[in-house]
Amino acid sequence: MKDDDQLAPQGLRGLHALSAFFIGFFVLLHMTNHLVGLGGQETHIAFMAQARQIYRQPYVEVALVGLILWQVGSGLFMLARNLTRIKGVAAWAQALSGGYLALFLLVHVTAVIAGRAAFGLDTDFRYAAAGFFAAPWHWFFAPYYFLGVLALFVHVGCAAYWNVGASRPMLGATLLGGFAGLGALFAGLIVMALSGALFPVAIPAHYLAPYGQ
Numbered sequence: 742m743k744d745d746d747q748l749a750p751q752g753l754r755g756l757h758a759l760s761a762f763f764i765g766f767f768v769l770l771h772m773t774n775h776l777v778g779l780g781g782q783e784t785h786i787a788f789m790a791q792a793r794q795i796y797r798q799p800y801v802e803v804a805l806v807g808l809i810l811w812q813v814g815s816g817l818f819m820l821a822r823n824l825t826r827i828k829g830v831a832a833w834a835q836a837l838s839g840g841y842l843a844l845f846l847l848v849h850v851t852a853v854i855a856g857r858a859a860f861g862l863d864t865d866f867r868y869a870a871a872g873f874f875a876a877p878w879h880w881f882f883a884p885y886y887f888l889g890v891l892a893l894f895v896h897v898g899c900a901a902y903w904n905v906g907a908s909r910p911m912l913g914a915t916l917l918g919g920f921a922g923l924g925a926l927f928a929g930l931i932v933m934a935l936s937g938a939l940f941p942v943a944i945p946a947h948y949l950a951p952y953g954q
């Protein structure tokens with residue numbers, strides 16, 4: 742895959758990048774929430790209560806879910822279109838991270854909506870962490886969340902790579918490697934926090950009910 746035709750056509754790529762820019766505001770807040778939450782369950786919940794004042798507005802949530810559907814749909818369309826032409830480490834990293842991110846986002850947002858609408862749960866830290874305390878579900882949630890955060894960072898790193906990589910390949914590769922390394926570190930820490938490896942985690946019984954426990 743050459744630089745000038747990656748993820749063609751150009752217009753679709755531009756709209757994919759534009760919606761990523763808007764989704765990015767939420768994702769930045771959301772990742773900050775998880776990093777602040779490394780300080781403890783209560784810290785995570787307190788930060789989310791503040792952050793929700795911004796994104797738990799009906800028009801913000803509808804716009805966010807709409808943008809995510811567009812992001813996933815346009816991403817999968819470009820992936821399918823270019824699948825046979827993918828060549829090189831950066832192009833494969835972009836395709837694999839994008840493909841996983843699309844799958845992750847569909848499952849993740851559906852789970853959040855189901856948690857609120859079907860199970861009547863407050864989808865805070867306890868909802869995210871419950872799966873780690875409902876064996877054997879921890880075998881699913883540890884790689885699922887780890888790869889979700891890693892894929893996000895790798896995908897952003899790929900965008901940085903394509904933007905500078907054509908003219909300065911060493912800088913592009915360093916940026917991609919840096920994003921991937923940081924993503925793996927954050928992903929590991931977040932999974933450790935959710936699983937109770939960093940601080941004690943308390944999960945009320947009704948959060949375990951959806952797992953039949």
Ligand code: HEM
Pocket residue numbers: 768771775789793796802805806809846849850853863864865866868869886887889890893931932935
């Ligand atoms: C370990 C990783 C993650 C965990 C534990 C996690 C957990 C959560 C939780 C608990 C919520 C509900 C928030 C609320 O009720 O206010 C949520 C919502 C959401 N998350 Fe994540 N998340 C993770 C990673 C990600 C990533 C990597 C993305 C995007 C690339 C993402 C995108 C979203 C979106 C779009 C929502 C829905 C917001 C809404 O409409 O209310 N999450 N997540």
